Amino acid sequence: MLFLVLKIVHVVGNVMWLGGGAAAAFTFVLLAREDPKTRLAAAQALRKIMLRLVSPGMSISLTAGLIMLLMFWGDLYAKAPWMHAKLTVGLIAAGFSGVLSGRLRRAAAGTEVTPGAIKLAGAVLVFSAIANVAFVFLRFGQH
Numbered sequence: 001m002l003f004l005v006l007k008i009v010h011v012v013g014n015v016m017w018l019g020g021g022a023a024a025a026f027t028f029v030l031l032a033r034e035d036p037k038t039r040l041a042a043a044q045a046l047r048k049i050m051l052r053l054v055s056p057g058m059s060i061s062l063t064a065g066l067i068m069l070l071m072f073w074g075d076l077y078a079k080a081p082w083m084h085a086k087l088t089v090g091l092i093a094a095g096f097s098g099v100l101s102g103r104l105r106r107a108a109a110g111t112e113v114t115p116g117a118i119k120l121a122g123a124v125l126v127f128s129a130i131a132n133v134a135f136v137f138l139r140f141g142q143h
């Protein structure tokens with residue numbers, strides 16, 4: 001029962017984190033073409049989304065994920081290649097989430113930020129969601 005609750009919390013956290021982060025990134029990329037005033041307003045709104053939705057989503061997902069991992073580490077996950085791949089992808093997504101957050105913070109403070117890294121971060125978040133959902137359902141390498 002606890003495991004089921006943690007899974008639900010984990011997946012909801014993932015939607016907030018990866019879905020919210022990707023949406024924030026691509027919205028910034030689209031609005032970066034507008035005039036400076038619009039760009040600044042967009043960056044400030046998206047920064048709030050990061051603080052209120054995306055970062056809490058990441059904390060929720062990682063906390064629930066880590067508890068599940070520790071509950072069955074020896075029995076289920078220590079020797080499961082798919083889980084090691086999933087953890088690696090999760091760490092990469094967390095790193096790019098940090099890049100996105102930092103760039104939006106600077107843009108919201110009025111610093112000129114080129115959208116390239118933000119676009120890349122959005123793409124990484126989408127692909128890590130696809131990869132990790134595939135890993136849990138395929139469970140490759142599991143005996």
Ligand code: HEM
Nearest residue numbers: 007014062065066068069087089090093128129132133136
């Ligand atoms: C890109 C980030 C991630 C995504 C998209 C993701 C997605 C998922 C999904 C869809 C499930 C399956 C839920 C179900 O059974 O229906 C799951 C399970 C799980 N996740 Fe994640 N996850 C991510 C990162 C992580 C991280 C970083 C950890 C560890 C800290 C973690 C630990 C777990 C564990 C232990 C399970 C249970 C696996 C099982 O069914 O035996 N996940 N995850």
